[in-house]
Amino acid sequence: MPKPRTTRSLLATSLFIGLFSSASAGPLQDVDLTKAPVGPNGNPAVSASEITLSPDEIAQLKTQNYKAALVWHASGDWVNAVTAGAKSKFEELGIEVVATTDAQFDSARQASDVENVLALTPDIILTLVVDPVSGAATFQPAIDKGTKLVLLSNPISGYQANDQYTGIVTDDMYGMGSAAAEMMSDALGGKGSIGFIYHDADYFITNNRDNAFRSAIKEKHSGLEIVAEKGFTEEGQTFELTSAMVLQNPDISGIYVAWDVAAEGVIGALRAQGRQDIKVITHDLGQNNALDMIKGGSMYGTIADRPFEIGQAMASLGAYGLLGKESPAFSVVGFDKVVKENIAKTWEKSLHRPLPAKLEEALN
Amino acid sequence: MTSLTNAIDGQLPFLRRIFRRIFQREYFVYYALIAVVLFFSAVLADTAFFSLANFMNIIRQTTPITLMAIGMTFALAVGHIDLSVGSVVALSALVCALVLDITYWPIAVAAGLAVGILTGLVNSILTEWLRVSSLLVTLGTMGIVAGLARVLTNLESIPITNDTFTTIFGSGSFASISVMFVWTAIALIIGWIALSKTRFGAHLLAVGGNPSAARAFGINVIKVRMTAMIIAGTTASIAGLLYAGRLHGARYSLGEADLLTVIAAVAIGGTSLFGGRASVTGAVVGSWLMGIINNGLILWGFSTNEQIIARGLILIVAVAIGVKEDRK
Amino acid sequence: MTPRFHVPDTALEIREVHKSFGGVHALRGVNFSITQGEVVGLLGDNGAGKSTLVRCISGVHPADQGQILIKGKEVNIHSPHDARSHGIETVFQDLAVIPNFDVVRNLFLNREILSSNPLLRLLGWLDHKEMKKQSEIALRRLNSRIPSIDEEIRNLSGGQRQAVSIARAVNWGADLVIMDEPTAALGVEQSAQVNKLIKLISSQGVSVLLISHNIQHVMEVCNRAVVLRHGRIAANVAIEEITPDDLVGLITGAKQAA
Numbered sequence: 024m025p026k027p028r029t030t031r032s033l034l035a036t037s038l039f040i041g042l043f044s045s046a047s048a049g050p051l052q053d054v055d056l057t058k059a060p061v062g063p064n065g066n067p068a069v070s071a072s073e074i075t076l077s078p079d080e081i082a083q084l085k086t087q088n089y090k091a092a093l094v095w096h097a098s099g100d101w102v103n104a105v106t107a108g109a110k111s112k113f114e115e116l117g118i119e120v121v122a123t124t125d126a127q128f129d130s131a132r133q134a135s136d137v138e139n140v141l142a143l144t145p146d147i148i149l150t151l152v153v154d155p156v157s158g159a160a161t162f163q164p165a166i167d168k169g170t171k172l173v174l175l176s177n178p179i180s181g182y183q184a185n186d187q188y189t190g191i192v193t194d195d196m197y198g199m200g201s202a203a204a205e206m207m208s209d210a211l212g213g214k215g216s217i218g219f220i221y222h223d224a225d226y227f228i229t230n231n232r233d234n235a236f237r238s239a240i241k242e243k244h245s246g247l248e249i250v251a252e253k254g255f256t257e258e259g260q261t262f263e264l265t266s267a268m269v270l271q272n273p274d275i276s277g278i279y280v281a282w283d284v285a286a287e288g289v290i291g292a293l294r295a296q297g298r299q300d301i302k303v304i305t306h307d308l309g310q311n312n313a314l315d316m317i318k319g320g321s322m323y324g325t326i327a328d329r330p331f332e333i334g335q336a337m338a339s340l341g342a343y344g345l346l347g348k349e350s351p352a353f354s355v356v357g358f359d360k361v362v363k364e365n366i367a368k369t370w371e372k373s374l375h376r377p378l379p380a381k382l383e384e385a386l387n
Numbered sequence: 388m389t390s391l392t393n394a395i396d397g398q399l400p401f402l403r404r405i406f407r408r409i410f411q412r413e414y415f416v417y418y419a420l421i422a423v424v425l426f427f428s429a430v431l432a433d434t435a436f437f438s439l440a441n442f443m444n445i446i447r448q449t450t451p452i453t454l455m456a457i458g459m460t461f462a463l464a465v466g467h468i469d470l471s472v473g474s475v476v477a478l479s480a481l482v483c484a485l486v487l488d489i490t491y492w493p494i495a496v497a498a499g500l501a502v503g504i505l506t507g508l509v510n511s512i513l514t515e516w517l518r519v520s521s522l523l524v525t526l527g528t529m530g531i532v533a534g535l536a537r538v539l540t541n542l543e544s545i546p547i548t549n550d551t552f553t554t555i556f557g558s559g560s561f562a563s564i565s566v567m568f569v570w571t572a573i574a575l576i577i578g579w580i581a582l583s584k585t586r587f588g589a590h591l592l593a594v595g596g597n598p599s600a601a602r603a604f605g606i607n608v609i610k611v612r613m614t615a616m617i618i619a620g621t622t623a624s625i626a627g628l629l630y631a632g633r634l635h636g637a638r639y640s641l642g643e644a645d646l647l648t649v650i651a652a653v654a655i656g657g658t659s660l661f662g663g664r665a666s667v668t669g670a671v672v673g674s675w676l677m678g679i680i681n682n683g684l685i686l687w688g689f690s691t692n693e694q695i696i697a698r699g700l701i702l703i704v705a706v707a708i709g710v711k712e713d714r715k
Numbered sequence: 716m717t718p719r720f721h722v723p724d725t726a727l728e729i730r731e732v733h734k735s736f737g738g739v740h741a742l743r744g745v746n747f748s749i750t751q752g753e754v755v756g757l758l759g760d761n762g763a764g765k766s767t768l769v770r771c772i773s774g775v776h777p778a779d780q781g782q783i784l785i786k787g788k789e790v791n792i793h794s795p796h797d798a799r800s801h802g803i804e805t806v807f808q809d810l811a812v813i814p815n816f817d818v819v820r821n822l823f824l825n826r827e828i829l830s831s832n833p834l835l836r837l838l839g840w841l842d843h844k845e846m847k848k849q850s851e852i853a854l855r856r857l858n859s860r861i862p863s864i865d866e867e868i869r870n871l872s873g874g875q876r877q878a879v880s881i882a883r884a885v886n887w888g889a890d891l892v893i894m895d896e897p898t899a900a901l902g903v904e905q906s907a908q909v910n911k912l913i914k915l916i917s918s919q920g921v922s923v924l925l926i927s928h929n930i931q932h933v934m935e936v937c938n939r940a941v942v943l944r945h946g947r948i949a950a951n952v953a954i955e956e957i958t959p960d961d962l963v964g965l966i967t968g969a970k971q972a973a
Contacts, residue, residue: 311636
C-alpha cells in the first residue's frame with residue numbers, strides 16, 4: 024500500500040479531493056461492506072488470481088523482445104516489493120524492464136519521468152499516478168505511441184479500461200479493513216473500548232481501509248465500541264495524538280491506526296505512558312512494529328497486503344494489452360492477517376523477502 | 388540638554404517605564420503561555436487538559452523540540468539560522484541505530500552526535516568560505532542530509548533493541564520522572580549558563596549584534612559563528628537520539644516536520660531572527676507553548692492541518708513583535 | 716587611569732611610512748609625531764590618505780615600509796590586537812558599539828572580568844557585579860551623563876554612544892586614542908559634549924589623533940593639525956598659529972605650508 028509521506032503527501036493527497044466521490048468521499052464515511060469497492064467506472068472488482076496467461080501466449084510474447092517501464096509515485100519498501108513482483112513476472116514473459124522512476128509524490132515530476140521514459144520506447148508502462156487529473160495529460164504521449172498502460176490503485180480521469188489503459192490492480196481495501204476489525208475483536212476477546220486513529224486526508228486506499236474498519240466494528244462487532252476518533256495527516260503526529268487520547272480515555276483497551284509507520288508513534292506513546300496493556304492493530308508490515316509484536320509489546324497484529332502479487336498482476340495485465348486480450352478493469356489482490364505466530368511466513372509472502380535477521384533473532 | 392537627549396536621559400515618565408518593563412519582549416512568551424493555558428483550560432474544561440499528567444506529557448513529548456530550540460537559539464544569536472536541523476535529526480538517529488547493531492552503545496551515540504557536529508562544521512565552513520547567508524547554505528545541507536538519510540537505509544526503518552540506549556535516550560525514568568525531563572533540565576541549564584553567564588555567550592551576542600564592531604574589538608568572529616552552528620547541529624543530533632530512544636527505532640522521516648515548530652518556538656521566546664538577541668529560557672518556554680497548543684488543539688478535536696496553521700501564525704506574530712522591537 | 720611612572724615626551728612617532736594598494740600609492744613617506752596628552756587633528760581631502768594612515772597605526776592594514784615608534788621604541792603593528800597591546804585604541808564612527816548590549820557589556824566586551832572562583836573562571840563565568848562597579852568608576856572619570864549603565868546602547872544618543880566608546884578606550888589604559896569622525900553624526904549640543912570629553916582625556920595624559928572634516932571642530936579641540944595631501948604631509952602646524960581659512964587652503968592645496 025502506498026504510504027503517504029508527511030508533508031509531501033499533503034500536497035499530493037489534496038489533489039485527490041472529489042475524485043472518488045462514488046467509491047469513497049474521504050475519511051470518516053460509512054461504507055457498505057457487503058459490496059466490494061467498485062472501480063472508478065463502476066467496474067466490479069475481480070480477484071487478481073484470475074489474471075493468467077497460457078503457455079502459448081507466453082511463448083508468443085517471448086518472441087517479441089518487448090520492453091516495460093515502471094513509473095512510480097514514490098519509493099520505499101512497499102514500492103520495492105511491487106517492483107520485484109513486476110520484474111519477476113516480466114522476466115518470465117521475456118520482457119525487459121528498461122526504467123524505474125520515483126516521482127516523490129510530485130505530479131510535475133511524474134510528467135517529466137514519463138517523457139524521459141518514452142525515449143526508451145517501452146511497450147508497457149506500469150504506474151501509480153500521483154495526480155489523477157493532470158495524469159490524463161501526463162500519459163497521453165504514451166498512449167499516442169501505443170504504449171500499454173497498467174494502473175496501480177488510482178484511476179486517471181477520463182481514461183477507460185481496455186481503451187487508454189488495460190486495467191487497475193489494487194488491494195482489497197474493504198477486506199483489509201474488515202480483517203483489522205476481526206483482529207481487534209480477537210485481541211480484546213470481543214469486548215472493549217477502542218481508539219480509532221485514521222488518515223485525515225482524501226486518499227483512496229487509506230480512506231477505504233479506515234472506513235471499512237469503522238463500519239465493520241459498528242456492524243459486526245457489537246461488543247466493541249469506538250470511543251475516541253482522531254485524524255492525522257503527518258505520521259509524526261501520532262505520538263502526541265495517542266498521548267492525548269489515552270489520557271482522556273483511560274478505559275481504552277485497543278487502538279486502530281491507519282498504517283504501520285503511523286503506528287510507531289502510537290506504540291512509542293503507549294510505552295511512554297506505561298500503557299502497554301493497550302493493543303494496537305494496523306495495516307502493512309514494518310520492522311520496528313514487528314519487533315514490538317514479537318517481544319509482546321503493544322503491537323498485536325497487522326493486516327498485510329501483497330505488493331509482490333500486485334506487481335505480478337500488473338505485469339500480466341501489461342501482457343494482456345500487448346496480446347489484445349480483454350482485461351479485467353479492476354482487480355484486487357489478497358492480504359494476510361499477521362500476528363506473532365505467523366510473522367515469519369506472512370512476511371515472506373507479502374514482501375517476497377526473508378524475515379530480517381533482527382526479527383528472526385527476536386523470534387528465537 | 389536638548390529634547391533629543393531628554394527622552395533617553397533617564398527622564399522617562401514613571402508609568403511609561405513601568406509599562407515598558409512589563410511589556411518587554413522577553414516576557415511575552417510567559418504571558419502567551421499563561422493566556423494559552425487559561426484559554427484551553429476554559430474551552431477544554433471537560434477534558435484532562437488541565438492536569439499534571441497532561442503537562443508532564445507535553446513537556447516529555449516536546450523534549451526533542453526543546454533541545455533543537457536551544458541549539459537554534461545559539462545559531463540565531465550570532466545572526467545565522469540552521470535549516471538543516473530536521474534532517475540532522477533523521478540522519479543522526481539512523482546512524483546511531485545502525486552502529487548500535489554492531490557495537491557498544493556509547494560508540495553509537497558518539498557516531499550519532501558526529502553527524503550533527505559534522506553538519507554544523509560543514510554549514511559554518513561553507514557559510515564563512517562562500518560568504519553567503521547561512522539560510523541558503525543550510526537549505527542546501529538540509530537537502531543533502533535528508534537525501535543521505537533516505538539513501539542510507541533505502542527508506543527502511545531500523546529497530547533499536549538496546550535497552551540501555553532506549554532507557555537513557557527517552558524511554559527510561561527516574562523515580563517515575565521521565566528521563567526526558569532530565570534532558571530538558573540539563574540542556575536548559577547548560578544553554579542558559581553558556582549564553583547568559585559566560586564570556587562565550589557575550590561574544591556570541593556581540594557577533595550577532597554588530598559583527599564589524601565585534602571584529603574591531605578583537606573577537607574571532609568566524610570562530611564564534613562556527614561554534615554556534617556546531618552547537619545547533621549537536622542539539623539536533625541529541626534530539627534525533629531522543630526520538631530514536633522514544634520510538635525504539637529510527638526512520639528517515641524523523642524530524643521532517645520539526646523545523647517550523649523549532650523556529651516558531653525560538654522566535655516567540657524572544658530571540659531575534661536577525662542576531663544579537665537571544666534567550667535560552669525563552670526558547671524552552673516557547674517550545675512548551677508550541678507543545679501546549681498542539682496538545683490543546685488535539686484535545687479540542689482539531690486535525691494536524693490546523694496545528695500546522697497555528698504554528699505558522701505564531702511564527703508570524705513572534706517575528707512581527709520582534710521586528711517592531713528591533714526597530715525601536 | 717593607571718599612574719604613569721615613566722613618561723616619555725613622545726607618545727607616537729611615525730617615520731617614512733609607505734603604503735600601496737595595487738597600483739595606488741596611498742602613503743608616500745609620512746612623518747609626524749604626537750606628544751603625550753596632545754590632541755592632533757588629522758586633516759585632508761577625500762583620498763588624501765587619512766584613513767590609510769589611521770589603519771596602518773591601528774593595525775588594520777600594516778604599513779609596507781617605515782617605522783612606528785611608541786614612547787620612543789620601535790614596534791611592529793600587524794593587527795588591531797598588536798596596536799591595542801601597545802596602548803593604541805581606535806574609536807570608530809559607528810562600528811564601535813553593540814547596539815543591543817548595555818553600557819557595561821559594551822565597555823567590557825572581549826575584556827570581560829571573570830569570576831574569582833577558579834572553577835567558574837574555567838567556564839568563562841562573568842563577574843557582572845565587578846564589571847558594573849568598574850564601569851561606574853570609568854564613566855564617572857569622564858563626567859559622563861549616561862542615564863543608566865544597564866541601558867542598552869541603542870537607547871542612547873549618538874553623543875552618549877561616543878562617550879561609551881571613548882570610555883572603553885581610555886578604560887583600557889590607552890595612551891593614544893584614534894577617533895574617526897567622532898562628531899560627524901552628532902548635533903551641536905552633543906558634539907560639544909564629545910569635545911569636552913576629548914579635552915578631559917587629554918588633560919589626563921591620553922593623546923588623541925582626531926580625524927575630521929570639520930575645521931571648526933579641529934580648531935576647537937586640537938593642539939595641532941596635520942594635513943595630508945596626496946599621501947604626504949602637506950602641513951604640520953600648531954592650532955594657535957593658523958587661521959581656519961589657511962587650514963582650508965592647506966587642505967585644498969591652495970596654500971603651501973611655510
